[in-house]
Every structure is written in C-alpha cells, then in structure tokens.
Amino acid sequence: MTPPPMQQPSQPYYNGAPNFNRPPYPGQNPASASGFSAYGNEPYTPDKNITEKFFRYDNRLNRKRYILRGLALVGIYLVASLILGTIGMMIDEMFGTLLIWLLGLAIMVPSIMLLIRRLHDLNRPGWWAIGNFIPVLNIALSIYVLFIPGTPGPNQYGPDPLSVTN
Numbered sequence: 001m002t003p004p005p006m007q008q009p010s011q012p013y014y015n016g017a018p019n020f021n022r023p024p025y026p027g028q029n030p031a032s033a034s035g036f037s038a039y040g041n042e043p044y045t046p047d048k049n050i051t052e053k054f055f056r057y058d059n060r061l062n063r064k065r066y067i068l069r070g071l072a073l074v075g076i077y078l079v080a081s082l083i084l085g086t087i088g089m090m091i092d093e094m095f096g097t098l099l100i101w102l103l104g105l106a107i108m109v110p111s112i113m114l115l116i117r118r119l120h121d122l123n124r125p126g127w128w129a130i131g132n133f134i135p136v137l138n139i140a141l142s143i144y145v146l147f148i149p150g151t152p153g154p155n156q157y158g159p160d161p162l163s164v165t166n
Contacts, residue, residue: 044060044158044159044160044161044162044163046161053069054069054073054110054113054114055109055110055113056113056117057113057116057117057120057126058157058158059117059120059157059158059161060117060120060121060150060155060157060158060159060160060161061114061117061118061120061121061161062121062150062161062162063118063121063145063146063149063150065161066114066117066118066121066145066146067146069114070111070114073107073110073111073114076107077103077104077107080103081100081103081104084096084099084100084103085099085100087099088100112129112132115129115132115145116129118145119145120155120157120158121150121151121157121161122144122145122148122150122151123150123151123155123156123157128141150162
C-alpha cells in the first residue's frame with residue numbers, strides 16, 4: 001500500500017516556516033497576507049537626509065515621525081511666510097500675498113508625501129490622500145491617521161517602521 005499524497009498548501013512557506021492559514025493583520029488586505037511580501041525579511045531603514053524624510057512616498061511612516069515632521073513643516077511655513085510676507089509687503093501688497101500662496105503650495109507637496117507614507121503604514125493606498133481636499137472627509141482622515149496605530153509587522157508597503165532599534 002502506498003501512503004496518500006501530502007496535501008500541498010497554496011503558499012507553502014513564509015520566512016522558512018510553514019504558512020498554514022496565517023491570518024492577516026488587522027486592517028491588512030487578505031490578498032497580501034499570504035506571506036509572500038517583498039519586505040518579509042528586510043529591516044526598516046530610517047530616512048537619512050531631507051529628501052528621504054519629506055519627498056519620498058514609497059515607504060511607511062509611523063505616528064510619531066508623522067507628527068514631528070508635520071510640525072517641522074508648519075514651523076518652516078510660519079517662519080518663511082513671516083519673512084517672505086514682510087519682504088513682499090514692502091514691495092507690493094499683492095506681491096506679498098502671491099509669495100505666501102506660492103510658499104503654501106511648496107509646503108503642500110511634502111505634506112502630501114508624508115500623508116501617503118502614513119497611509120501606507122496603515123496599509124491603505126496612497127490615493128486616499130485625495131480625501132484631504134474634500135471638506136469634512138479631511139477631518140475624518142486627519143483623525144484616522146493621527147490616532148490609529150499602524151499595521152504591526154511588514155505589510156505590502158514595506159517593513160514595520162517600529163522595528164528600528166535606535
């Protein structure tokens with residue numbers, strides 16, 4: 001008598017261990033819970049320079065870093081708008097207003113990049129950042145990204161940013 005054939009799971013291994021009915025993380029897309037993530041064994045690498053901190057959208061950002069970098073952008077905006085507004089108002093009132101508007105647009109780009117990375121930490125797609133431009137929805141989105149903890153462990157957008165040991 002021959003033994004019955006072994007049952008083969010659809011996704012046999014995750015990081016060298018059997019992957020039988022591994023449940024998804026809370027909020028994780030069940031399709032990405034199969035364990036075959038490109039970020040399974042990679043550690044999180046913290047951002048090293050200004051470009052990586054503010055102009056990157058392909059990674060994750062935890063709540064603390066999101067809040068601190070957002071406060072840094074607000075501080076930069078306040079100081080720069082005071083300086084540019086004063087200089088612009090000396091020349092012409094309309095010119096000063098234009099400079100402050102252009103500064104606001106320039107600060108909006110890194111703000112959206114930070115929001116996209118924070119959404120990635122929550123295992124949500126970056127296009128949810130469009131909700132920031134819709135009244136009332138922007139309040140709900142702000143509360144969501146500020147108070148909901150990120151996905152534990154790696155998700156489809158990268159390794160866990162809290163896995164860094166500083």
